[in-house]
Amino acid sequence: MASEMELVGTDVEAGPDQMIVTENVKKWFGNFQALKGITTTVKRGEVVVILGPSGSGKSTYIRTINRLERHDEGRIVVDGIELTDDIRNIERVRSETGMVFQSFNLFPHLTVMDNIALAPRNVRGWPKAKAEEKARALLERVGIPEQADKYPAQLSGGQQQRVAIARALAMEPKIMMFDEPTSALDPEMIKEVLDVMKELARSAMTLIVVTHEIGFAKEVGDRVLFFDEGMLIEEGTPDRFFSSPQEDRSKLFLSQIL
């Protein structure tokens, strides 16, 4: 065990193409163990799709990567920065990872423009003009440049989620994480959000996406992780995972959703 850890430790310094290294990550909520030792590595520019039934720990897992949840055991290294209790490391990792939530979590008291420009101005210390220029470019990119001066409540769900993506992108993160980004959307709005995500997946960005959208996984995913009961059951390319899953639990899951 110890030698393995050292090996990965040296790997981190030696392999700059490794974006996220998680090693035997465990997490408890009271007596309930949500993560039972997750070990995997995400490469720079890789698009990883995490599948699994609800309560399988997939959301908890990506939330440990930017420390919205503290892991109780194991190691997490993001772009060479190890997540410890040191708040400076945590804030560095957070400013390098963008996160998009199922329920959007836009700031309701700020305009779309201010939602996006807030973090660059306050965390990166950009001047107002630069942050707003960036925000406008991002709104253009997610297809809603005309909504800059509205408040979140005035937008549809699909538009809100696209603003949330723009808000995360404004920090120029190296990693984007999506936690079931389309689950709270009406069916007719899912496509507009997925389109933005696909465009991101085709760029050089590292993506981790928790989703039930199989089509998205097949189309742009480099790798699929299948979680169940807090464990990483199976991983592989989408082709292989969807056509010939190896584990019984993966087969069962696929038979239920396909």
Place this chain on the structure above:
Amino acid sequence: MTDVPKLGTEIELALLEDERAVEIAPTKKPATPREWIRQNLFSSAFNGILTVLSALVITYFGFQLVKWIFVNAEWAVVKTNLRIYMVGRFPLEEVWRAWASVYLVAVLAGLSWGVSGLRLQWTPRKAAFRASLGAALLLVFLYLLEGLKIWTLTLGIPAAVIAGIALGRAGSRRLRGLVIVGWVLAFPMIIIFLRAFDGVPPRVWGGFMLNVLLAVAATLLSFPIGVLLALGRRSTLPVVSKFCVGFIELFRGVPLVTLIISGNFILPLMLPPGLELSLIVRMILVFTIFSSAYVAEIVRGGLQGVHFGQYEAARAVGLSTTRMMALIVLPQALRSTIPAMISHFISLFKDTSLLAALAITDALRAARRASAQLEFIGDQKEALLAAALLFWGVAFSMSRWSQRLERRLGVGER
């Protein structure tokens, strides 16, 4: 990617508008007054009886009240003691200091109004209401005020407001910062007006002026302290949270009168020798402590209303805890507390009348002193009603202002 979402957008907007249209679809309006009366007052036999009974009761008491106000009541007690009501034992030759303060506030209020660009809506109903309010005020003033000097000074107040509005509209955006600075400096400036250059020591400040000054000071001081207490209560450091909880529970749990009396008699004993706080300063301290405990609980309620997703989103974009609270959590929490907060400050303002428990001539004690004068014995009703009206006027304005503030900040909408 660019075309499809835009198409979606239009459809969604249309849907949104549709829903709104359904919501505001008007119910059928009665055609004639006669129909209105039938629908609203006599829709059934029982409602008809209720209407008649209520009308009788209201008419009877209304008539008695009007008769008392215009025929029986002896308002001379108010007229003679007007100065005591307003400024207590403030020496006559120094009253100009109080006037200067009033004018400062009037000009600032006018400027704020002008800069904000708001305009009064003049529907016939509102115009009628405002005209009758103005007429009533004028009647009261015609009776109460005597002497050219007083009239000039009083009429100068609306003139100052109007001048402020005109100036504010002309200067608009350029004056905005100046107005904010003006309000920030207003309170210290008023204290300087009253005190500086051989002014009047706080010991003889009194009347309604004192109620207002004390309430304003306690409001301004207790708001930030209360917010800090509410945040401290949630601190992960046990020392901090225990202290805050203790502070809040202690001062929320005792009657204000006991605090006032302790502030008067016990506080001086606890102060280090050589440090003597005047009674007014001690009272500001007491009201601030009392009020911040309440503000803290109101803010706590507001904080609980902020969804945890807001904290997560703020952390996820890399905001530090301080920035997260200042930029994301508190603005939302405080906005939702406006109604409760203003309500508390109105109540605090009225509570300043508890100063009457001490030898301070606030507006309420002024009323009692006035009706204790030999020539006005038996006129307590009139004297007290006048004090009540003073408080009501300010409290009502605060309430209206808070409604305006809520509308402007869109509480419950966004």
